[in-house]
Amino acid sequence: MTHPSVQPQPAGAASQPLSPTAGAALAARLDVALAAAPTLDARLRLSADHISGRVAFSTSLGIEDQAVFAGIAMSELPFDVFTLDTGRHFPETLETLETTEARYDRRIRIVFPDAKEVEALVARDGIMGFRQAIENRKACCDIRKVRPLNKALAGARGWITGLRRDQSAGRSHVPFAEWDANLLLIKLNPIADWSLETLEAYVEANAVPVNPLHAQGFPSIGCQPCTRAIRPGEDLRAGRWWWENEDGKECGLHNRPKTQDAAE
Numbered sequence: 001m002t003h004p005s006v007q008p009q010p011a012g013a014a015s016q017p018l019s020p021t022a023g024a025a026l027a028a029r030l031d032v033a034l035a036a037a038p039t040l041d042a043r044l045r046l047s048a049d050h051i052s053g054r055v056a057f058s059t060s061l062g063i064e065d066q067a068v069f070a071g072i073a074m075s076e077l078p079f080d081v082f083t084l085d086t087g088r089h090f091p092e093t094l095e096t097l098e099t100t101e102a103r104y105d106r107r108i109r110i111v112f113p114d115a116k117e118v119e120a121l122v123a124r125d126g127i128m129g130f131r132q133a134i135e136n137r138k139a140c141c142d143i144r145k146v147r148p149l150n151k152a153l154a155g156a157r158g159w160i161t162g163l164r165r166d167q168s169a170g171r172s173h174v175p176f177a178e179w180d181a182n183l184l185l186i187k188l189n190p191i192a193d194w195s196l197e198t199l200e201a202y203v204e205a206n207a208v209p210v211n212p213l214h215a216q217g218f219p220s221i222g223c224q225p226c227t228r229a230i231r232p233g234e235d236l237r238a239g240r241w242w243w244e245n246e247d248g249k250e251c252g253l254h255n256r257p258k259t260q261d262a263a264e
């Protein structure tokens, strides 16, 4: 499949990393093309067709990522799908992982943090040390999430996410595609413009398995000790690190261009 506003990369460029200039230019063209594509499937295919080399999809197993994974699996696209096992997930999240693999008959690669780094962190801060100081929390997210993510994305040319603009004020300007100057890849957000209603309609229409915690007041699900249900009217991400103030409640997985701060 091709799109008139995007020219495929030349054959033979599959293993060549993009230069920052070429990467930024391709990302800009893809941003326009994905915006014009009518469906998730079309946006995913555009991404596959125009990025040479490995395209990774990091799934948190939340409802957004479940929808994106369903699109990838139903289209049989050869993306490198992986998830980060922080060691602190809800049991429901791990059950969702297994259910999803069975539903689509496709294995999801699990990336673990470095055991020695986790041991040193817990020895220093304690098993719940992330609640004692923002710096501790960022250190925990760095070791359990950011470093494993960087390892999993090393060498990838594209990175697909399930970010949506109306998830939080901090995500209100998420583009469909952008050049990540730190990771040297094109970051793709194929459901950036989806409302919650659009997302839920897609999930229902395609019988996408979702984490049962979503129905219990958890629109955003992270590690168990750092996530609570939200109250009516609260921001969708208000249940994440709720003991901190509302500024900068990201884990570092999606805000690298602005800061090296750790942790979602």
Ligand code: SF4
Residues within 6 Å of the ligand: 086, 088, 130, 137, 138, 140, 141, 142, 144, 145, 222, 223, 225, 226, 251, 263, 264
């Ligand atoms: S969300 Fe909490 S437990 Fe999970 S990595 Fe971050 S600080 Fe650690």
